[in-house]
Amino acid sequence: MTAALDVLVVGAGPTGLALAAQLRAHGGDFRIVDRSLDRVRESRALAIQPRTLEALAGFGVTDELVKRGNPAVQLRMHLPGRVVQMALFSGELTDTPYSFLLFLSQAETESVLAECLEAEGVTVERGTELLRLERQGGYVTCRLRRRQDGREETVRARYVVGCDGAHSTVRSEAGIDFLGSAYPQTFLLADLEADGLEPGVAHTFMTDAGMLFFFPLGKPATWRMLAMRPPGSPGAEVTLGLMQEIVDRYADEELRLRDPVWMTDFRLHRRGATHYRSGPFFLAGDAAHIHSPAGAQGMNTGIQDALNLGWKLALVCRGAAPQELLETYEAERAPVGRRVLRFTDRAFTIATSRNPVLRLARVQLAPRIAPLALRASGLRNRVFRTVSELDIHYRRSPVSVGSRAFRNGPRAGDRLPDLPHGLQSRTAGPGCHLLLTGPHHLWPDQRIAPVICGREDLISVHRLGAESPWPDVAQGLVRPDGYLGYVARGLQLEGLHAYLNRWLPS
Ligand SMILES: Cc1cc2nc3c(=O)[nH]c(=O)nc-3n(C[C@H](O)[C@H](O)[C@H](O)COP(=O)(O)OP(=O)(O)OC[C@H]3O[C@@H](n4cnc5c(N)ncnc54)[C@H](O)[C@@H]3O)c2cc1C
Incomplete structure (x- = not known):
């Protein structure tokens, strides 16, 4: 048997790919496997939220995502007899470089993430399925099978992360419950062309009978159509004819559907894992929470789970952080998952x-x-x-420490806002970033060096000086996922030193 791995990532959907990128950026030793032979080609999730774009910027992929997507989508509501148009974000959010909802198919998002990993020399082992997990001593024995030749392999890993979707093998092998239920309605979905719709706009047809949506996708087709299956057609095969029938019933206007690339029907569930961690097993993404697509939160929440967990696992495995850091994953992300379930459930109930x-x-x-x-x-x-998920914070996390250091600024546990613009890109590189505000001369090297000593490869120092948007003399330590771990006002560095000794001992 080969030497033990630090981390086995199971599943290379958006969550697994993002986790692999974060592990790679922080020096993690890992493998990533996926049972399917090819990447997902279906559109599935179709929008990326501003917070996800911010969080992925550190890997240098956000510009490419924005280039491939559509950031300027308006929402047009078609009501009986009239039309109302609304902007979606469009420049309202001043503390982010990405003040828009980016429409881009999941297939494209995965393709950009996969290309980034490839450029970093990471191989996604496709056609490799996780069969079983067993805890043995301090390790997990993982049984894998290659689909092409049926060959089986046993791998030992310190940690296994289930990014393996709603039917997660890792979740069931770890004995973690997935509680919730299915909604009674069935939905119809198609990626296709539609003549008669104004392009580049999201359309909602709201009638007494139900709602019909067209979202601008671009690739693999111009439109994603979504509708509730009408009463009277249960079980009927999803055909272009059925979709056209629905359009004729719900839309006042003359719309012609054609050239479907993908059509399916599905039921939605609302379920959450009772734990995001059990010993050496972690869950992220759809393996931990599934819900309705209302609000475009699913894939985004999964990617952010991954970015929260990846640096913690990498630093603990490298011996740069204590085991307790891993406990903060569930403490920080499970409340976010529960909130998304509540929010999407309410939106879905009102809509249907x-x-x-x-x-x-x-x-x-x-x-x-x-x-x-x-x-x-x-x-x-x-x-x-x-x-947009910009208001997610971890203020109650054990790893968020400090007073209100910046007047009108972020607190410990808040994401670092992009104020002044460019601050996020300065602090986007791997590792932690120490921000020091106030005049430069207050922060000479000899004051900082003893605190950073032994952690130079993990912490970059930024003296903001006149660029600081906050008037106070203060310190803020930005974590690798863009949230402030520690903040304090003044010049005294004892608190920061104690924090680093606790969470990043040298
Ligand atoms: C029809 C449809 C429409 C959707 N529309 C939207 C939308 O509009 N907006 C939105 O936000 N979300 C939408 N979603 C949900 C979105 O696709 C998911 O939230 C997202 O894919 C979750 O990513 P993930 O990486 O956690 O899981 P997945 O994308 O499910 O990836 C899991 C991966 O794990 C692999 N895997 C599973 N078991 C094993 C195993 N035992 N061994 C090895 N590999 C394994 C699978 O092959 C898969 O590649 C939609 C989903 C569907 C099905």
């Missing part, structure tokens, strides 16, 4: 309920009130920050 009051609210009131309500900048800001 047959309850007469909710139907009236959906078709008559919401389309009139929503654009007006969203003109109130406070409410609009709150909604956008929630959906």
Whole structure:
């Protein structure tokens, strides 16, 4: 048997690919396997949130994602007799370089992530399925099978991360429950061409009978169509004819569907893992939470799970951080997963309920009130920050320490805002970043060096001086995933030193 690996990543969907990128950037020793022989070619998730674009920028992939996607999508609501148009984010969020929802098919997102890994020399071992896991001593014995020749292999790993989707083998081998239920409705989905729709805009047709959506995809087809299967057609095969029938029923306008690339029907579930970790096993992405696509949160939440976990695993395996750091993964990400389940469940219930009051609210009131309500900048800001995932924070995490150091600025556990613009890109490289505000001369090397000593390869120092948006003299340590771990006001570095000794002992 070969020497033990630090980490086996099971699954190379968006979550596994992002985890591999983060492990690689932080010197992790890992393998990544996926049972399918090829990457996903289907569109599936179709939008990337601003926070995900920020978080992926450190790998140098965000520009490519933006180049391939559509960042300027407006939402057009077609109501009986009239049309209401609304912007989606569009420049409202001033503390991020990505103030837009990027429409891009999941296949393209995975392709960009896979190319990034390839350039880093990481091989995704396709056609390799995880069969079984067994804990033995301090290791996990993993049984793998190659699909092409049926050959089996046993690998020993210190940790196994299940990025293996809703039917996760890792989850069931780890004995972690996945609680929740399926929604009763069935949905129809197609990537196709549609004549008669204005391009580059997301369209919603809201009628008493139900809702119909067209999202601009670009690739592999111009449009993603999504609708609830109407009563009376249960089980009927998904054909272009059925999709056209739905369009004729829900849309006032003359729309012609053609050239479908992919059509399917599916049921949605709302389920969450009872734990994100059990001993050496971790879950991330759909293996940990599945929900309705309302709000485009699924893939985004998975990628951010991965970016939270990757650096922690790599540093613990390298001996640069204590085991307790791994406990903060569930502490930080499980509340985010639960919040996404609640939020998407509410949105889904309002969008699909047959309850007469909710139907009236959906078709008559919401389309009139929503654009007006969203003109109130406070409410609009709150909604956008929630959906964009920019408001996720880890303030209650054991690894978030410190006072309110920056007036009107971030607290320990908050993401580092991009203020001034360019601050995020300066701190996007691997490792931690120590931000020092106040005049440069207050932070001579001889003051910093003893604190950083022995961790020089892990911590980059940035003296912001006049560039700082905050007037105070303060210190902030930015974690590798872009969140502030430690903040303090003033020149005293004892607190920072103690924090580093606790979480990054030299
Ligand atoms: C029809 C459809 C439409 C969707 N639409 C949207 C949307 O509009 N918006 C949105 O946000 N989300 C959407 N989603 C959900 C989105 O696709 C998922 O949230 C996302 O793919 C999760 O990524 P993941 O990497 O966690 O899991 P997955 O993408 O499921 O990847 C899991 C990987 O693990 C591999 N694997 C599984 N078991 C094993 C094993 N035993 N050994 C080795 N490999 C294994 C699989 O082959 C797969 O490649 C949609 C999903 C579907 C099915």
